[in-house]
Amino acid sequence: MILNALSFNVLRFLALSVLLGVSTLTVQAGTSAAISGQDVNGKAVAVNGHGHYTLVMYTNPDLEDASREMTLALDAYRSRSDFTLVRVVDLRGGVPPEMRSIVRIQIRKEEAKEGIRLRKAGVNASSPAPIIPDFSGSTLDALGWDSIYDQVHLVVYDPSGKEIKRLANVSSPKEMTRLVDGIL
Numbered sequence: 001m002i003l004n005a006l007s008f009n010v011l012r013f014l015a016l017s018v019l020l021g022v023s024t025l026t027v028q029a030g031t032s033a034a035i036s037g038q039d040v041n042g043k044a045v046a047v048n049g050h051g052h053y054t055l056v057m058y059t060n061p062d063l064e065d066a067s068r069e070m071t072l073a074l075d076a077y078r079s080r081s082d083f084t085l086v087r088v089v090d091l092r093g094g095v096p097p098e099m100r101s102i103v104r105i106q107i108r109k110e111e112a113k114e115g116i117r118l119r120k121a122g123v124n125a126s127s128p129a130p131i132i133p134d135f136s137g138s139t140l141d142a143l144g145w146d147s148i149y150d151q152v153h154l155v156v157y158d159p160s161g162k163e164i165k166r167l168a169n170v171s172s173p174k175e176m177t178r179l180v181d182g183i184l
Helices: 002-019 061-073 097-120 138-142 173-183
Strands: 036-038 044-046 053-059 083-090 131-134 152-157 163-170
Touching: 036 131, 053 061, 053 173, 061 083, 061 152, 061 173, 083 138, 097 131, 131 138, 152 173, 163 173
Parallel strands: 053 083, 083 131
Antiparallel strands: 036 044, 053 152, 152 163
């Protein structure tokens, strides 16, 4: 019974993780110092990279549907060379160490499905939208997201890597796209 509950939570998390992103951050939000993390492939990701605007999205397994809607609403921006989406998935305490590789595999499968969906939709995403599962909370802490939230949160970095906007409790994709339209 415990294994079934764990398997259900892992699958739920995996699906959400693919649509969202988590990053292991090393610097407090609001600074222009480099913030980076590791995506599901073990690749370092600059959360506040230089040369483009970066929208970082907080999500967790309970926010799977909301974060999927937000991600879909960003399709129109995904082809832009001056825009990057990074999704941070809050998995603190939710996935035992022995299950984390399975979670990463599932996220990679979901990323592949998203790539196919984008191509079919005619979106030429020049760079992938990294998903970084945060099992320890280090990325979330660096972004200033030290609690578990019941709505999507966003932070936007400018091309020099400085935080320029932060939104808590984003309830609709339109709210998010207005933010992006106002910045780009």
